Amino acid sequence: MQAMPVFTFANQAGLDMLETTLVALQDVSLEKIFDEHGRKNLCSEFPQIMQQGFAFLQGGICLSTMGRPVSYEKAVAWKVLNEEDTAHCISFMFVNWSFV
Structure with missing residues (x-):
């Protein structure tokens, strides 16, 4: 059984x-934030993130925890390493986001 990814900091x-x-952030999941297009985009870029260390994601729409649509111009995802230089987590930065 694989652990579901969680948001740990923002x-x-x-x-x-x-x-x-910040307290409720750990209850947010990628499935709740990204729509189908966003999840497919992330899945297609995942190998590049793991191999190269980062990837630029196409802009799109995601949802806030309140269900409000949020548009973003692009996103950057990068692999964060731990002290042993192994993958610890993936970080995201959303560029030019706004509520729609």
């Missing part, structure tokens, strides 16, 4: 975009 802009708090 700056204030990320919390504002997701319309959540």
Whole structure:
């Protein structure tokens, strides 16, 4: 059984975009945020993120935890390494996001 990815940290802009708090952030899942197009885009770029260390994701629409659509121009995903230089997590940065 594979563990579901969880959000563990966000700056204030990320919390504002997701319309959540730092405490509630761990209950947010990628499936709730990305629509089908966004999930497919992330899955297609996942090998590049793991191999190259980062990838640029096409802009699109995601949802806040309140169900409000959020558009973003592009996103950057990158692999974060731990002390042993193995993958610890993936970080996201959404560029030019706004509520639709």
